[in-house]
Amino acid sequence: MRIAEESDRAAVERLVHDAYTPWIEVIGMPPLPLESDYAALIADGRVHVTDGLEGLIVLVPEEGVLLVDNVAVRPDLHGRGIGRALLAHAEREARRLGLPALRLYTNAKMTANIALYESLGYRETGRQGIEGRSAVLMRKQLSP
Numbered sequence: 001m002r003i004a005e006e007s008d009r010a011a012v013e014r015l016v017h018d019a020y021t022p023w024i025e026v027i028g029m030p031p032l033p034l035e036s037d038y039a040a041l042i043a044d045g046r047v048h049v050t051d052g053l054e055g056l057i058v059l060v061p062e063e064g065v066l067l068v069d070n071v072a073v074r075p076d077l078h079g080r081g082i083g084r085a086l087l088a089h090a091e092r093e094a095r096r097l098g099l100p101a102l103r104l105y106t107n108a109k110m111t112a113n114i115a116l117y118e119s120l121g122y123r124e125t126g127r128q129g130i131e132g133r134s135a136v137l138m139r140k141q142l143s144p
Helices: 006-027 038-043 082-096 111-119
Strands: 047-049 055-062 065-073 101-107 123-130 133-141
Touching: 006 038, 006 047, 006 055, 006 065, 038 047, 047 082, 055 082, 065 082, 082 101, 082 111, 101 111, 111 123, 111 133
Parallel strands: 065 101
Antiparallel strands: 047 055, 055 065, 101 133, 123 133
16 A cells, blocks of 8 residues: 555556446436545545555544545455555554544445445445535544
8 A cells, every 4th residue: 555646647647537437327426426526635645545456535624523535446356355445544643643433424325335335344424415425424442
């Protein structure tokens, strides 16, 4: 795992496109990660990628929590544990930063993702509309 560099931007954008485009039909509009500014996120050191760019995670430190803003895995590699490894990396980063919890949100229609997050210890904390989308808010408290 490493921080993405500007030279990774095209590959990062392709990965996000490939990972999220299938969800457009399910939720009826583009998922929010398709609208993110990856040049800015990379410049800010927020995008973490696997060494072979099989997956990525966008992490944003906030007051008392690490926001998991985006998790994307190449569709042809689903089911190989890459998403779980990315989320484990997020936990290590939160601990390294001294943050006791992680939070994320996902579209309510992305039920497979919700089930994965719950299996990893995330709990639903609420639901809200975000830019016309129905989001499930989730949080994971880290053990000391």
